[in-house]
């Protein structure tokens with residue numbers, strides 16, 4: 001059987017890391033696409049040479065022409081610009097919306113059957129625009145943010161409680177902004193929902209409050225440390241988990257930005273919710289029960305996403 005073809009649109013920090021992880025895991029042949037000449041070719045050659053060390057038979061190729069992504073099974077989009085210190089994700093909207101238009105048209109022309117994972121920020125608006133520009137089925141276009149935000153939440157909980165990350169299940173829902181919603185009642189440490197974990201003395205309420213706050217600001221913490229860009233290792237691993245669930249029909253339930261049509265009382269927008277990803281793309285949206293406090297936080301986060309969609313429509317009238 002032919003190997004899967006994975007097209008990485010954007011060969012920057014996340015794109016290069018995606019190529020490395022995809023090759024190491026032998027997920028499929030990799031095309032690294034970028035407008036910068038030489039960068040995708042150089043990274044592809046470097047990783048191709050590494051395959052002789054880690055022993056993977058996948059092929060890697062750098063490209064500046066969309067024709068090279070033809071027939072891709074998965075496209076992961078990181079094209080655009082990342083944040084620098086002092087910038088919010090929303091500051092990127094003008095530049096990255098134009099990039100989504102070019103990328104969407106390229107995917108539509110050359111890889112219309114692909115499962116598309118968008119990572120470019122501001123995430124919930126860019127994945128929405130990418131679906132519109134590409135015209136691909138809504139269940140085949142998703143945004144990566146929740147897996148990363150939830151991984152940060154889980155890591156901070158593991159660090160504080162001393163429990164293995166493998167035995168922590170953490171969930172964040174809503175938009176990928178500082179008003180994202182870490183779901184305290186639905187997240188567990190060793191099977192205990194977090195309020196019960198506090199009652200059992202695994203961490204204090206003050207610790208939990210600080211972790212929730214740090215999770216919301218987790219992207220900014222890395223930007224402030226790196227100074228020249230944003231996180232890339234954990235974002236790449238997160239998108240690979242989503243790609244694997246699709247390619248291997250794993251049917252994992254992962255928090256992703258997905259198109260909603262009535263779920264959570266919302267329609268016509270992308271926002272982060274738990275979604276079952278299998279061979280057909282987004283196969284099901286899982287609806288968590290929410291109490292009044294969680295509902296209010298979710299609605300606030302959704303309002304931020306709706307503001308970003310309006311900004312996109314104001315910039316590009318074809319989206320209105």
Ligand code: A3D
Nearest residue numbers: 010011012013014034035078079080081082120121123235
């Ligand atoms: P970076 O290393 O700058 O890579 C972006 C690449 O996109 C560069 O190589 C550019 O040359 C390329 N590019 C620019 N315009 C185009 C175009 N029109 N077509 C093809 N390629 C183009 O950034 P990065 O890899 O660190 O981050 C990529 C994006 O991911 C940024 O928008 C970040 O804000 C975003 N990001 C999102 C998350 C989420 O959790 C959603 C996390 C971290 C970063």
